Amino acid sequence: xxxxxxxxxxxxxxxxxxxxxxxxxxxxxxxxxxxxxxxxxxxxxxxxxxxxxxxxxxxxxxxxxxxxxxxxxxxxxxxxxxxxxxxxxxxxxxxxxxxxxxxxxxxxxxxxxxxxxxxxxxxxxxxxxxxxxxxxxxxxxxxxxxxxxxxxxxxxxxxxxxxxxxxxxxxxxxxxxxxxxxxxxxxxxxxxxxxxxxxxxxxxxxxxxxxxxxxxxxxxxxxxxxxxxxxxxxxxxxxxxxxxxxxxxxxxxxxxxxxxxxxxxxxxxxxxxxxxxxxxxxxxxxxxxxxxxxxxxxxxxxxxxxxxxxxxxxxxxxxxxxxxxxxxxxxxxxxxxxxxxxxxxxxxxxxxxxxxxxxxxx
Numbered sequence: 001x002x003x004x005x006x007x008x009x010x011x012x013x014x015x016x017x018x019x020x021x022x023x024x025x026x027x028x029x030x031x032x033x034x035x036x037x038x039x040x041x042x043x044x045x046x047x048x049x050x051x052x053x054x055x056x057x058x059x060x061x062x063x064x065x066x067x068x069x070x071x072x073x074x075x076x077x078x079x080x081x082x083x084x085x086x087x088x089x090x091x092x093x094x095x096x097x098x099x100x101x102x103x104x105x106x107x108x109x110x111x112x113x114x115x116x117x118x119x120x121x122x123x124x125x126x127x128x129x130x131x132x133x134x135x136x137x138x139x140x141x142x143x144x145x146x147x148x149x150x151x152x153x154x155x156x157x158x159x160x161x162x163x164x165x166x167x168x169x170x171x172x173x174x175x176x177x178x179x180x181x182x183x184x185x186x187x188x189x190x191x192x193x194x195x196x197x198x199x200x201x202x203x204x205x206x207x208x209x210x211x212x213x214x215x216x217x218x219x220x221x222x223x224x225x226x227x228x229x230x231x232x233x234x235x236x237x238x239x240x241x242x243x244x245x246x247x248x249x250x251x252x253x254x255x256x257x258x259x260x261x262x263x264x265x266x267x268x269x270x271x272x273x274x275x276x277x278x279x280x281x282x283x284x285x286x287x288x289x290x291x292x293x294x295x296x297x298x299x300x301x302x303x304x305x306x307x308x309x310x311x312x313x314x315x316x317x318x319x320x321x322x323x324x325x326x327x328x329x330x331x332x333x334x335x336x337x338x339x340x341x342x343x344x345x346x347x348x349x350x351x352x353x354x355x356x357x358x359x360x361x362x
Contacts, residue, residue, distance in 0.1 A: 027058025174292025202268025242311025
């Protein structure tokens with residue numbers, strides 16, 4: 001019989017992480033999950049999960065909570081809950097409708113090259129979020145965009161690192177080269193997550209990891225959950241590569257517009273630098289991802305061609321939903337957040353921002 005590993009924790013000890021505290025629930029499923037993580041109450045059952053909207057607040061928050069245990073966790077949750085067998089069963093039940101909905105709704109049956117080539121052609125009308133922020137966005141909208149994106153950017157490239165042990169040869173080497181850049185090329189001050197924290201500090205936002213979870217809309221939550229879903233499952237390695245290729249292909253032109261938005265709105269030098277960095281870096285990354293990562297993977301495993309295309313299509317689908325949410329709210333002069341952030345303050349010139357420090361007015 002296989003025995004559970006003894007982690008050496010004294011009985012009843014509350015082993016915590018340095019992550020954020022658990023958020024507020026958004027429905028019965030997430031409420032039950034939060035109570036279970038606090039050592040009380042039953043987990044949600046399969047009937048409750050199957051009745052929930054796959055892209056709704058309740059299921060997406062519950063899934064995010066399960067996934068976050070594999071990142072920094074929560075300060076009020078035992079660290080060994082990461083591999084709780086009952087919790088993993090619930091996570092699998094939450095993943096199934098999410099994945100099935102994406103397969104039913106986002107899938108366009110085509111080859112990977114077709115899906116990725118399409119990303120190189122930008123819409124003629126220029127109606128995306130980066131276009132809006134560049135041309136007419138106000139500082140409060142720039143701040144909301146940063147808050148929504150912070151759930152990913154403060155762990156930028158982490159979900160994609162899970163694919164490295166599942167690749168080999170040219171694909172592994174190319175992926176490692178891009179990830180090396182994402183993680184600062186050996187310099188802590190150039191780690192992209194750190195650069196985004198500096199951007200947030202310029203905008204007067206709180207830079208603590210996960211701080212804006214309660215404020216973030218479900219559309220942004222789903223984009224982060226997609227990366228974790230693909231990253232944590234070896235069988236979805238092709239989809240993760242498709243997701244990563246989509247991000248890198250679309251990042252450079254979008255980042256150029258966002259850098260212009262930061263300058264026009266006076267967001268600050270660190271805010272400008274974050275997107276300037278991505279304009280240059282991701283133009284190079286795009287070529288490496290197409291030539292080495294995607295091509296290398298499909299050379300070794302041609303049967304994953306459809307999965308790469310699915311990863312690209314699912315990414316585009318969820319990003320379009322997020323854009324619709326943001327632009328719909330902003331054009332109506334309304335907040336895109338569930339809880340609007342407080343007014344910004346301007347940090348002292350020359351004072352460096354640091355990850356994990358506060359950044360909001362009291």
